[in-house]
Amino acid sequence: MIYADNAATTKLSVAALDAMMPYLMENFGNPSSLHTMGQKAAEALQEARETIAVCIGCSPKEVYFTSGGSESDNQAIISAAETGRKKGKKHIISTAFEHHAVLHTLKKLERQGFEIELLPVGSTGTVTAEQVEKAIRPDTCLVTIMYANNEIGSVLPVAEIGAVCRAAKVFFHTDAVQAAGHLHINVKEQNIDMLSLSAHKFHGPKGAGVLYAKTGIIPVSLIEGGAQERGRRAGTENVPAIAGMAAALKEAVANIDINAAKVSVLRDRLIAGLSEIPHCALNGDPVNRLPGNVNFCFEGIEGESLLLLLDAKGICASSGSACASGSLDPSHVLLAIGRPHEVAHGSLRLSLCETNTEEEINIILAEVPAIVKYLRNMSPVWKDLESGKRKFVL
Amino acid sequence: MALYTETVMDHFRNPRNAGEMKDADGIGEVGNAKCGDIMKIYLRIENNIIKDVKFETFGCGSAIASSSMATEMIKGKTIEEALAVTNRQVVEALGGLPAHKLHCSVLAEEAVKAAIKNYYDRNGISYNRSEFPDCENCGSCRMV
Numbered sequence: 001m002i003y004a005d006n007a008a009t010t011k012l013s014v015a016a017l018d019a020m021m022p023y024l025m026e027n028f029g030n031p032s033s034l035h036t037m038g039q040k041a042a043e044a045l046q047e048a049r050e051t052i053a054v055c056i057g058c059s060p061k062e063v064y065f066t067s068g069g070s071e072s073d074n075q076a077i078i079s080a081a082e083t084g085r086k087k088g089k090k091h092i093i094s095t096a097f098e099h100h101a102v103l104h105t106l107k108k109l110e111r112q113g114f115e116i117e118l119l120p121v122g123s124t125g126t127v128t129a130e131q132v133e134k135a136i137r138p139d140t141c142l143v144t145i146m147y148a149n150n151e152i153g154s155v156l157p158v159a160e161i162g163a164v165c166r167a168a169k170v171f172f173h174t175d176a177v178q179a180a181g182h183l184h185i186n187v188k189e190q191n192i193d194m195l196s197l198s199a200h201k202f203h204g205p206k207g208a209g210v211l212y213a214k215t216g217i218i219p220v221s222l223i224e225g226g227a228q229e230r231g232r233r234a235g236t237e238n239v240p241a242i243a244g245m246a247a248a249l250k251e252a253v254a255n256i257d258i259n260a261a262k263v264s265v266l267r268d269r270l271i272a273g274l275s276e277i278p279h280c281a282l283n284g285d286p287v288n289r290l291p292g293n294v295n296f297c298f299e300g301i302e303g304e305s306l307l308l309l310l311d312a313k314g315i316c317a318s319s320g321s322a323c324a325s326g327s328l329d330p331s332h333v334l335l336a337i338g339r340p341h342e343v344a345h346g347s348l349r350l351s352l353c354e355t356n357t358e359e360e361i362n363i364i365l366a367e368v369p370a371i372v373k374y375l376r377n378m379s380p381v382w383k384d385l386e387s388g389k390r391k392f393v394l
Numbered sequence: 395m396a397l398y399t400e401t402v403m404d405h406f407r408n409p410r411n412a413g414e415m416k417d418a419d420g421i422g423e424v425g426n427a428k429c430g431d432i433m434k435i436y437l438r439i440e441n442n443i444i445k446d447v448k449f450e451t452f453g454c455g456s457a458i459a460s461s462s463m464a465t466e467m468i469k470g471k472t473i474e475e476a477l478a479v480t481n482r483q484v485v486e487a488l489g490g491l492p493a494h495k496l497h498c499s500v501l502a503e504e505a506v507k508a509a510i511k512n513y514y515d516r517n518g519i520s521y522n523r524s525e526f527p528d529c530e531n532c533g534s535c536r537m538v
Contacts, residue, residue, distance in 0.1 A: 302431065304454035305453070305458060308406060323456075323457075323495075341430075342427035379451070383414070
């Protein structure tokens with residue numbers, strides 16, 4: 001089996017599993033308990049907090065453990081909005097292609113009277129610091145812009161955006177779920193006030209994440225019922241997952257350049273090979289791109305069919321088609337970069353990691369063109385494109 | 395994949411009657427590329443019997459499987475029998491479809507009816523318009 005869906009989730013690393021095991025078995029105590037076993041768990045939390053702080057360049061007390069990226073995004077945005085509301089500032093800037101954890105939270109705030117401004121992301125899928133600077137108003141309380149896009153892999157200039165926000169004294173949050181462990185993060189140098197990350201995107205376990213919030217920003221608790229996380233997130237901490245997350249991030253950060261170099265070579269081979277398929281296009285920024293992200297649209301076919309046939313060949317991938325996601329519309333990300341609906345339905349995302357091999361790339365490069373050709377042969381849309389009845393977009 | 399039954403997967407992976415038909419007696423095309431599915435059905439009709447049928451589909455796994463199953467269900471049947479095939483019967487024959495994929499079976503039923511309507515139109519055979527999909531004024535697909 002070839003796993004090429006690492007942007008969806010990754011395999012747990014051995015280092016993460018080793019770090020988790022003691023807290024699943026012999027040291028299963030509750031960190032809030034006063035006995036020795038509980039205190040060992042509390043120590044594990046503290047160590048994990050320190051490890052993660054080093055990895056992202058902050059202080060341990062600025063690290064809040066959550067259940068994952070979605071919760072961190074929710075909490076960051078709601079916290080900044082609450083601060084803004086108290087000062088009468090109700091304007092929030094974001095982008096059209098954020099993760100739904102951000103967009104849906106913003107929608108909720110819009111219903112509560114906030115004004116949400118989603119910046120356009122252009123055809124390559126990015127925003128500039130200048131765009132953000134122009135959009136900032138005296139009543140702007142938050143800029144929330146992702147570090148890297150989960151679907152099309154564009155890497156955004158967060159340090160520059162952060163600098164603009166810092167100068168304007170506006171909170172800057174970044175959803176770094178796809179970036180953490182894959183791209184360098186230093187919240188101080190990059191002027192980031194709040195950041196979300198998720199363990200299972202860098203070979204950690206599912207169900208653990210981090211909200212980094214700069215000293216002075218007090219996260220609003222979304223879950224009431226206990227004094228965990230200094231009163232900012234009630235609920236017994238997921239100690240094994242948190243220990244695993246810290247071990248996974250430490251390992252990923254230690255190997256970040258080696259892995260990026262290796263994975264981007266595989267990525268570029270895949271992009272070059274798939275580009276030879278007629279009437280296709282790469283989605284996302286061709287230069288500023290996540291090391292493992294490959295995303296194409298193939299005209300005249302539908303993505304779910306492509307995924308199912310790839311799955312039958314043992315290749316795991318994703319698509320932004322409506323059918324693949326169970327909704328009526330294709331991916332909002334592909335629509336945001338200007339792909340028409342009918343083209344967006346024919347998208348394929350292959351996301352690689354450092355354990356993928358040259359041999360696997362060869363297999364993918366043999367299978368994808370054959371499947372695209374097969375599906376086009378039975379597609380009335382393709383026939384119309386070929387006969388000129390319908391105009392090619394790509 | 396647990397999303398689909400084995401029958402759906404079989405018809406998706408080994409579609410019956412896929413392809414184009416030259417000199418068809420009736421052709422029906424329904425759906426919209428913007429929505430992500432288009433079905434086209436070709437019929438060869440002799441003495442009121444559907445002698446041969448082919449389909450071409452742009453769409454997801456269940457769209458292709460629904461087309462394949464629908465063509466199997468009408469092949470060799472009379473026009474009246476083919477018109478009586480409902481999307482429910484297509485779904486049942488497939489062993490079920492996920493709720494959000496049921497519209498694929500509706501498209502299959504409508505594609506068959508559109509092809510027969512086209513045959514009627516070509517041969518000057520009168521019919522009750524209300525019993526056929528009105529693709530020019532379709533409100534079921536909001537992208538149109």
